Amino acid sequence: LRKDGTRVFDLTMQAGEREFMPRRKTPTWGFSGDYLGPTLRAGRGEKVEVRIRNTLPEPSTVHWHGMHLPARMDGGPHQMIDAGGVWTPRWTVNQPAATLWYHPHPHGATEKHVQRGLAGMFLLDDDRTERLTLPRRYGVDDLPVIVQDVRFDGARFDHGHPLLASVGFLGDRTMVNGTLAPYREVGDELIRLRLLNASTARVYTFGFDDGRDFSLIGTDGGLLEQPAVMDRVKLSPGERAEIVVRMRPGERTVLRSHPLDAGMDFFNQRFSGGDDSFDVLQLRAAPSLRPSPGLPARLGELAVPDGSDSVRGRHFELKFSGINGRKMDMGRVDETVARGTAETWTIRNNDGMPHNFHVHDVQFRVLEVNGKRPPAALRGAKDTVFVPSGTTMKVAMRFDGPADPDTPYMYHCHLLYHEDQAMMGQFVVV
Numbered sequence: 001l002r003k004d005g006t007r008v009f010d011l012t013m014q015a016g017e018r019e020f021m022p023r024r025k026t027p028t029w030g031f032s033g034d035y036l037g038p039t040l041r042a043g044r045g046e047k048v049e050v051r052i053r054n055t056l057p058e059p060s061t062v063h064w065h066g067m068h069l070p071a072r073m074d075g076g077p078h079q080m081i082d083a084g085g086v087w088t089p090r091w092t093v094n095q096p097a098a099t100l101w102y103h104p105h106p107h108g109a110t111e112k113h114v115q116r117g118l119a120g121m122f123l124l125d126d127d128r129t130e131r132l133t134l135p136r137r138y139g140v141d142d143l144p145v146i147v148q149d150v151r152f153d154g155a156r157f158d159h160g161h162p163l164l165a166s167v168g169f170l171g172d173r174t175m176v177n178g179t180l181a182p183y184r185e186v187g188d189e190l191i192r193l194r195l196l197n198a199s200t201a202r203v204y205t206f207g208f209d210d211g212r213d214f215s216l217i218g219t220d221g222g223l224l225e226q227p228a229v230m231d232r233v234k235l236s237p238g239e240r241a242e243i244v245v246r247m248r249p250g251e252r253t254v255l256r257s258h259p260l261d262a263g264m265d266f267f268n269q270r271f272s273g274g275d276d277s278f279d280v281l282q283l284r285a286a287p288s289l290r291p292s293p294g295l296p297a298r299l300g301e302l303a304v305p306d307g308s309d310s311v312r313g314r315h316f317e318l319k320f321s322g323i324n325g326r327k328m329d330m331g332r333v334d335e336t337v338a339r340g341t342a343e344t345w346t347i348r349n350n351d352g353m354p355h356n357f358h359v360h361d362v363q364f365r366v367l368e369v370n371g372k373r374p375p376a377a378l379r380g381a382k383d384t385v386f387v388p389s390g391t392t393m394k395v396a397m398r399f400d401g402p403a404d405p406d407t408p409y410m411y412h413c414h415l416l417y418h419e420d421q422a423m424m425g426q427f428v429v430v
């Protein structure tokens, strides 16, 4: 914390190596460490400054996924940091408490940079959430869970795509926070897991091995209006979910990823990894547990528009060959939105393969999925949403940041291979 109240973070993008397996060193990239990056944390209303040094042998960027901030600070493909360069974005946090993350966004190379280990969490707090009885002791009963799938070729990462995987890279095992076969000892009755799918292509259907249910309390952009009890939650790349699970003394339970129902034919299901299942994280409860207060019945008000004051609609047709028939062009602005207004966007995938859709700067509300009210897991604030083939979705958002006609924000498929292959477009707020 600087004297003027600015919260200052230092991040160094660096090459390193890590022993994921005993006596085998894997070359990696990380933020201020070998692999992944520190969890950054700031409160609503705080000024934030991040000094980023890029010591990698190539240019990159750092994007604040889910953050509401000026386009020049967004860390998209227009804010490149040269090899050896420094970038110091500054902004004021102005959005509800949430689990956000940061990762590189260099056009055409995002998959490679994220896969080598460049990703970290950025947690936001606010006063209202502070007053709720939720598990909130970081690393004790409030745990970050960054899930990535990986494949090793000896000690090295194997990042190749199998020929038939139209979705991009799929690993054959998963890591949590950079650890293979992880377990975690816990000492509280209620454990909050902040799940982040930081994989490049894989969609997970998380649930416990014994089928126990859990409470979903938050999605990408923050807390739901009320906890929703379920036993499965699906996350595509870039999405987050905050869940609270109840533990009994001395027991063990495993968070797994179950086979996916992605609405695909046999061939696509198979080659987008939909048939796979993984043990993701084992929780081991201490023989006696600290009692946790029950979850509040209400968590708060959603701060995303409900579509009733949308001033216009737009349509986005998701195809691997390009969104709305166009490939990403850094020099072309695809959409221009008016500052302060709300809009309803219709997103459609009829491409025969899974996609998702992410919009920078905003959180949106899912209004409809194929004409119906969205399921509980899609009723919170979202910035990324899974759109399997055969799906049409309507979402509403408000663009209330500062106008900047010269610097675009991105919208794109967050399957990083698709993004790199130009399944991305640009919008400006004027």
Ligand code: C2O
Pocket (backbone or CB within 6 Å): 063, 065, 103, 105, 238, 358, 360, 410, 412, 414
């Ligand atoms: Cu998580 Cu445009 O990115």
Ligand code: CU
Pocket (backbone or CB within 6 Å): 063, 064, 065, 066, 358, 359, 360, 361
């Ligand atoms: Cu983003």
Ligand code: CU
Pocket (backbone or CB within 6 Å): 320, 354, 355, 356, 413, 414, 415, 418, 419, 423
């Ligand atoms: Cu895609």
